[in-house]
Amino acid sequence: MSQEVVSVKTEPFDGQKPGTSGLRKNVSVFQQKHYTENFVQSILSCIGPRIKDCTLVVGGDGRFFCKPAAETIIRMCAANGVGKVIVGKDAIFSTPAISVVIRKYNLVGGIILTASHNPGGPNADFGIKFNTSNGGPAPDDVTNSIFEFSKSISEYFIVPGLSVDISTVGVQNFDVSGRKFVVEVVDPVTDYVALMKELFDFDALKDLIKGNGEKSGFKILIDSLSGVTGPYVQRIFVDLLGASPDNVRNVIPLEDFGGKHPDPNLTYAADLVNAMKEGDYNLGAAFDGDGDRNMILGSKGFFVNPSDSLAVLADNLECIPSYKNKVTGYARSMPTSAALDRVGESRKIKVYETPTGWKYFGNLMDAEKITICGEESFGTGSNHIREKDGIWAVLAWLSVVSSHQSSLEDIFKKHWEKYGRNYFTRYDYENCDADKCRQMLEEFESKVLSSSFIGKKYQSSSGKTYVVKLADNFNYADPVDGSIASKQGFRIIFEDGSRYVVRLSGTGSSGATVRVYVESYESSQILEDPQVMLGSLVNIALETLRLREYTGREEPTVIT
Template identity: 30%
Template sequence: MQRISFGTSGWRGIVCDDFIFENVKVVTQAIADNVIAAGEKEKGVIVGYDSRFMGEQFANEAARVLTGAGIRTFLCTRDTPTPVIAFEILRRKAAGAINFTASHNPPEYNGIKFSPSWGGPALPETTRDIERRANEMLGEVCYKECDLDDARRDGKLVEIDPLQTYLDDLSTKVDFAAIARLGKVAVNPLYGTGRGYLAEPLRAHGVDVVVINEHRDPYFGGFPPEPSEKYIQDFINLVKSDPEIKLGIATDGDADRFGIVDEDGSFIEPNYIIALLLDYLVRVRGLKGGVARSVATSSLVDAVAAKHGIEVFETPVGFKYIGELISRDKIIIGGEESAGLTIKGHVPEKDGILACLLVAEMVAREGQPVRTLLERLYGQVGRFVTKRENITLAPEIEAVFADKLKATPAVIAGVKLKETVTIDGTKFLLEDGSWLLFRKSGTEPVVRLYAEAPSEERLKELLAAGRKLILE
């Protein structure tokens, strides 16, 4: 029997392989025991799900186990974005939430993500406790299930749809009046939970909107529900084909990640969006505080921070670390290169809905396309070009990979090594400001290679040096 293992965003598995009802009930009971041990049983737990296959059924099973453990359960009546569930935790002062989502993973996956009472993704000490409890119970009937009709009658089960309360709050954080002056906006929820959370509030505020992929499809059109350039070519073509469209905005399967397409159809990498929004929030909105980025995220963020004289917090990969800084009111904005961000005063969880709307506001108020704004920023702080590659390792290479990184090179691609950072993977900072990061996957023989340089030519040299270091 496979062990339950929580990664950076919960436990994920393939439906009908390891992600089965029995394992779901065991993990739910482990979460219930964690909540009870924390003395938060009376606060209740929210249960939500994304638009994947069997989402409602898995959520119902979790509700049966939670109510069977005597925990009041708030069950979402439709597929609900991850950031909206985080918002509802804080609004209700709940003990936490169980969210059935595999985010941007392919459609055969599902997952359980637990967020505790502070609203962000569970920190490692919490997930380790849940893992331990779940693995001790695997193969045993260790839970009591409550009939949902009985739970409703007794008040243990309350059905909710947090859409409107979230949108009401969002209207206090986004300048919809400015966006209405922008012109036509294209929206792509990628068949996921973002349906109704982007297009509808924009229309309600008088924005001219065109939408694609707005119906629920558990197969996500045959692609992973990831708003990256590779998987949204239909959307890019739409923006290119209509000269009236001023911006394209997209969210992933559970709407916690964003994708931005400029008015000419150019896909804008998330790294650059984080830096642009940091500059905008400080310069135009006048927000004060630090900025957080993961170790894999562009140093363009650092350059913008230096321009404004604000502190940079570098975190391991995993939004839980950034969310914790948001909850402690340490930062204006926090972001990851994998298209997650949130801002001061919002939920301590990545929010693709908010990110998309903030970009629309920025473009509207600045009166310039995204790429023009980026070139202007480059002119002020310097150019940064980033890229990530996944490299599959043969068994003999994987066996010696760790030793290769320990033998720190003095020079990489002709430039001296300045510093090595090891908070998550191994990151080599070079004297010309460029860097390489190597992060080994914990579940497969893959190394994630990240590089950043001041030019495309230099970036190619760095990536080639990185591949050579790994494979030779």
């Protein structure tokens, strides 16, 4: 029986502008009549002529509203001329795995249902983002087109009678107005695991985890925080690498992430941190809701700062056979510490500094300018896909440990002894009043971008003097296509290389999140407490910003 396409009249909604990684709002916003459909139609229309008979992949992190949203998207794909939709069973698909599928099958793109590290549930957040044919987040020109279309949309197209079963793996064929339309429900883990087995020596990693002969096993503890990585963790670390089922936690994806905040940091993954401190584990890891972010811990809760994680992995990529002699360059987001720069200088490998947002790494990877990249916001990845990849980062770390036959702590100590240490911290002030934050940054901009600010001296409590060398609002010129990203965050850089960065985050669903990043380089004092080492510089940043006065916050929501 042929299904008919229906045109539904609609009107634009304000504010459907994709942020750093898609559109994120409270679930109740997406549940408004026509709201989700409007945004999805904007995506599909902006694909253009290539949409005819193309294949798209759809899936998400399993949070509340994923399944109904996926079913709506499939019906709209059918109406808009898409030939086939690949969807994860029960609408489950990690963000890295969707990138794998897009690249493996040369798809036009994919629609990802996630609000990443934001909370989930009926009263929490939901999100939709579009990844393009390279497997990465849509670049600025595409998201701008989507937003412009959303501002004038007057109708969307859907096949309301299309009944799709996304709970069973298999192929379903439909007749849509005399045209064939296919939905293939797949195991979302299979293609991702196949790629990981190509990149990493699973036999060596299995020997590391299980141990052999006189050598005891390397004990891991991995927490999926009830997000999408659970099935991937179970398949890779338990089924293939031989870890005990007791060494993985929260591996069943839940619509509300078990009532917790699926953000892998010291605050929201406190249960893992405490278990590592109290147990005899060698490596701990946690992932966010959609599986692209990671937090790494060593024995007794040794915290691996994401900036340092990127630098040390970059310095040890030869420990992974598939990357040996294939490193073309490194990249980091602007707020990420300069620890990577020191590795690049030593190895004579170029380091690119980009704005926050993984999409800015995509062009560099496609042009084969970089091999590994990362962000201080717990994002690490390589050119194997065009997304950050939490599980990849853990496998990379296990490969480094296996090669060095050493603990994480010892690996870092040797790295700092060689390069010195870029002490780094980030203060997050979440859900602040947006208007007051804008006023705060306007005043801050007028202060720090004035000519009189250069040369200004600040005294620390330890007697150290900080002299302002540079103050700007970071602009980025893409070395591949020449596109410009302006006003990406304020940088205050001192003569000794210390600095702080201030920017508003684009990943929240409401209010404003102010992020303050503080960094100081030390060549010899490498084993001190970062918060102690950076305390004076943090206070200088907060006082110059007048953050406490504008936000009313005495303490940050999260300290990294």
